Amino acid sequence: MRYFESEVIANQQITQDIFVVQVKRNGAEAAAGQFYMLKSWDTELTLMRPISIFKAEADSLHFMYRTVGRGTQRMARLKAGDPIRLLGPCGNGYPVAEIKGKVAVLGGGVGIPPLCETAKTLRNNGVEVDAFLGFRDVLFAVEEFEPHCANIFVSTEKGAEGYKGFITDLLKPENYDVVLTCGPEVMMRKVAAMCAETGTTCYCSLEHRMACGIGACLGCSIRTRSGMKRVCKDGPVFLSTDLMW
Ligand SMILES: Cc1cc2nc3c(=O)[nH]c(=O)nc-3n(C[C@H](O)[C@H](O)[C@H](O)COP(=O)(O)OP(=O)(O)OC[C@H]3O[C@@H](n4cnc5c(N)ncnc54)[C@H](O)[C@@H]3O)c2cc1C
Numbered sequence: 001m002r003y004f005e006s007e008v009i010a011n012q013q014i015t016q017d018i019f020v021v022q023v024k025r026n027g028a029e030a031a032a033g034q035f036y037m038l039k040s041w042d043t044e045l046t047l048m049r050p051i052s053i054f055k056a057e058a059d060s061l062h063f064m065y066r067t068v069g070r071g072t073q074r075m076a077r078l079k080a081g082d083p084i085r086l087l088g089p090c091g092n093g094y095p096v097a098e099i100k101g102k103v104a105v106l107g108g109g110v111g112i113p114p115l116c117e118t119a120k121t122l123r124n125n126g127v128e129v130d131a132f133l134g135f136r137d138v139l140f141a142v143e144e145f146e147p148h149c150a151n152i153f154v155s156t157e158k159g160a161e162g163y164k165g166f167i168t169d170l171l172k173p174e175n176y177d178v179v180l181t182c183g184p185e186v187m188m189r190k191v192a193a194m195c196a197e198t199g200t201t202c203y204c205s206l207e208h209r210m211a212c213g214i215g216a217c218l219g220c221s222i223r224t225r226s227g228m229k230r231v232c233k234d235g236p237v238f239l240s241t242d243l244m245w
């Protein structure tokens with residue numbers, strides 16, 4: 001992990017509130033499910049913001065983010081050539097090297113981006129991957145999964161596109177050796193419960209308010225079956241059976 005100054009290559013608006021910022025990689029490491037702390041401001045805000053690795057290319061990193069507050073709205077104004085500071089890679093990603101067989105990646109909302117690099121890595125390791133992607137109404141990033149997935153299932157809450165309802169309705173955990181999930185906690189709890197019923201291994205990537213992002217402030221601590229854990233340093237990915245929701 002290191003702190004470094006980089007440069008924006010592009011900052012593309014995908015939907016009304018979803019953007020992808022591509023930054024120069026400068027030799028930085030990146031593994032599926034890890035995240036970076038980002039900062040594109042000097043004094044107006046103090047803390048960096050945690051954003052997952054969406055795509056890692058040889059010379060650049062892509063971060064897909066939803067504008068929700070001051071930090072992400074400030075990021076949305078970035079232009080090619082602007083400076084941006086990165087701290088990372090942070091956390092432990094999905095244990096992709098250990099995963100074999102048939103895998104489902106299931107994401108909801110901005111839990112979807114980290115699953116794209118994950119699907120790519122698994123596919124490169126010879127693992128068959130299906131993607132289950134749940135949206136509120138407008139789709140994003142679906143085409144990015146196409147090269148890496150055998151099947152892609154899509155849902156929207158009111159049926160604007162794909163299946164009408166929750167993406168968890170479409171998952172049959174018994175068809176998979178491992179399920180990897182990221183998104184709203186209520187969705188991941190449901191996935192974890194479904195996997196517990198069928199005895200399917202399930203990993204959840206938790207989202208938690210973060211200050212330092214590097215394990216120093218303990219602000220993101222959670223209780224697990226194996227003691228207190230910091231989401232930023234010990235996670236964000238946890239075995240579902242270790243979590244005490
Ligand atoms: C490990 C991890 C990975 C993430 N990956 C993505 C991603 O790929 N794409 C994406 O759109 N969002 C992602 N998020 C959520 C993203 O960090 C928040 O939406 C963002 O920090 C909000 O900042 P803001 O200044 O716009 O909002 P504000 O609400 O103004 O933020 C105020 C403070 O709260 C923190 N905060 C607010 N919401 C969250 C949150 N949900 N999670 C963590 N900290 C929060 C901010 O870091 C900041 O310190 C991730 C969060 C975590 C923990």
Ligand code: FES
Pocket residue numbers: 209210211212213214215216217218219220221230231232233
């Ligand atoms: S955010 Fe500081 S320990 Fe996790």
